[in-house]
Structures are given as C-alpha cells and as structure tokens.
Amino acid sequence: MGEVPMLLLALLVLHLSEFVVWVRPDVGLFRRRGRGWELASSGALISTVRGSLHWVYPLPGWARAYAVPWTTVNQPAGDPEGTVGLESVFSRSEVERRRNSVETAFQELRWLSWSLMAVIWVVAPVTLQWIGFRSMLWIVFPPLLVLMAVNAVRVFQTHRRQYPESGDERLRLVLSASLSPLAAIRSADLVHKEALEGFHPLAVAAALPGFRDWEKVAAVHWRRLNHAESERNDPGPEASSESARAKRRAWMDQIERLALERGLNPAAWDQPPSPTDPTHTQYCPRCRSQFTPAAVACHDCQWPRLLPIPS
Numbered sequence: 001m002g003e004v005p006m007l008l009l010a011l012l013v014l015h016l017s018e019f020v021v022w023v024r025p026d027v028g029l030f031r032r033r034g035r036g037w038e039l040a041s042s043g044a045l046i047s048t049v050r051g052s053l054h055w056v057y058p059l060p061g062w063a064r065a066y067a068v069p070w071t072t073v074n075q076p077a078g079d080p081e082g083t084v085g086l087e088s089v090f091s092r093s094e095v096e097r098r099r100n101s102v103e104t105a106f107q108e109l110r111w112l113s114w115s116l117m118a119v120i121w122v123v124a125p126v127t128l129q130w131i132g133f134r135s136m137l138w139i140v141f142p143p144l145l146v147l148m149a150v151n152a153v154r155v156f157q158t159h160r161r162q163y164p165e166s167g168d169e170r171l172r173l174v175l176s177a178s179l180s181p182l183a184a185i186r187s188a189d190l191v192h193k194e195a196l197e198g199f200h201p202l203a204v205a206a207a208l209p210g211f212r213d214w215e216k217v218a219a220v221h222w223r224r225l226n227h228a229e230s231e232r233n234d235p236g237p238e239a240s241s242e243s244a245r246a247k248r249r250a251w252m253d254q255i256e257r258l259a260l261e262r263g264l265n266p267a268a269w270d271q272p273p274s275p276t277d278p279t280h281t282q283y284c285p286r287c288r289s290q291f292t293p294a295a296v297a298c299h300d301c302q303w304p305r306l307l308p309i310p311s
C-alpha cells in the first residue's frame, strides 16, 4: 500500500474512533437511525456493568445523540413532592421547544464542522497527492488552525449560555476540540448530548421524529413501575409506602397519557401473554419471561410472584 492510502486509512480509523459514545446503564442514548431515531439498547460495541459503548453515524449532523437519564423512573422520589413539574418532565411540546432552541443556538458549529471535514478529507489528500507532504502542511495547517480556534471559542461561549451549570463537560469539550481537528469535527454534535436532560426519556422518544418502537420501550418501563423493585421481596405495606406508590402511579399516568396521544392502548401492557411454548404455564408480570409449572420466581429479573398464563 502506498503512503497516501496508508495515511488516509490511519486517518479514517482515528475519525471513526471519535464517533462512539459511552453510555451509563441509567442513561438512555437517543441516536439517529435511518431517517428517524432510536434508543441505543442492543448492538453495543462494548458492554459492561458500568455502561456500554455505542456508535453513531460518522458524519456531522447525523452523529447527533441525546443522553437522557432514566434514574427518575426507578426513583420517582427524586422529586420530593412527587408530582411537582411532572407535566413538564413528560411534555412532548416542551421537549420539542428545548430541542429547537438548542439547535438554533449551536447552528453555526455545523458549518465549522463541515469546513473542518472538507479541509481534512478533501484539501489534505488532494494536495498531498499533487504537491507532496511539506507543501500540503503549508496549505492545510493555517485554515485548520483558524477553524479549530473559532470552533473552540464558539463552543465555549454558546455552551456557557446553554448549560451554565455544566462547567466540567464544557472544559472537556473545549480541550478536546482544541487539541485534535478530528475531535473538533465532533463538537457540533456533542454539544447537544445533554440538551434534553431533565425530561423523561419516553417524552423525548415521543418528541423525536420517526422514533422506532415507542410502545415497546414504554411498555417495559411502565411494567417496571407497576411491579416496582422495592416490592420485589416484601409486598407488605412497610416495604412500599403509600407515597412511593402514589408517585409511581403518577409517572404511570403520564406514560399512559403519552400512549393515548399516540393512539396506543396502555391497558394491553398488563394483559397475560400467549404461551410461546406449550409447557409454559406461568409468566413474570415484570419482564414477561415465561416459565413451566416448576418455576417459583422469575429467573431473569428475580420477581418472586409469577402469574398463570390462561389457557
């Protein structure tokens, strides 16, 4: 392989390595897929108990992804009064408004990102091929440095306006964008990562155009609320206080409202399944796994109270 193709291959590997996102287990990552959006759940590049590594499309704009914490689902106690602000946490229109306003604020970064792409992926290879390595450096470096500097300054200023609380993330973004032109290409999308924090992931999913599998994702989380972790071992009144139950009910109501808005019937989420095998006579109401009569608890989620599958 010649020197130019070798160099381009190395550059491509470095470029692709920028387009991965680390996701903690308590966070939902929304990424572009096809013409719509999806929740990155399966197909992780690396998966551990501390989180998983997901890839996004390696092009500015298409690499957009939102990280939205789920924690509030299992711990509605995050809001002491339970229902204060719940309407806005679950508001599809507020998600849309926030998304559009962040989009507008960071719009100019897109042009910087595409300009950097053009210098690195068009100007550099062409000049390298025609006039050699040294002259290529003279042509490529000045615009590259100017674009990186403008990008870093604009990321810092706009990020500070949009996320005044998020100083650590800002420092990380600006530093990486100042040190590497390939990382600078990424900043136009990475600045959006925390834009929808504070909203419920199911409201985000409902607001993103062309989101796939909303009902599947919603039903799973609705069942986890309905058959909550805290009641797993002790269904008695002490283990699960009335107020905790009321909070979970309020969250479920909001999810049901989103479902009805989408023309879905949330009542179907708690119906017994049809057996996937003739020997299955019981199912887990929490995760829907099916079992033979010998099972006493769910093997998958350890839920202790299996229900019969009606024949």
Ligand SMILES: [Zn+2]
Pocket (backbone or CB within 6 Å): 284, 285, 286, 287, 288, 289, 298, 299, 300, 301, 302, 303
């Ligand atoms: Zn289960």
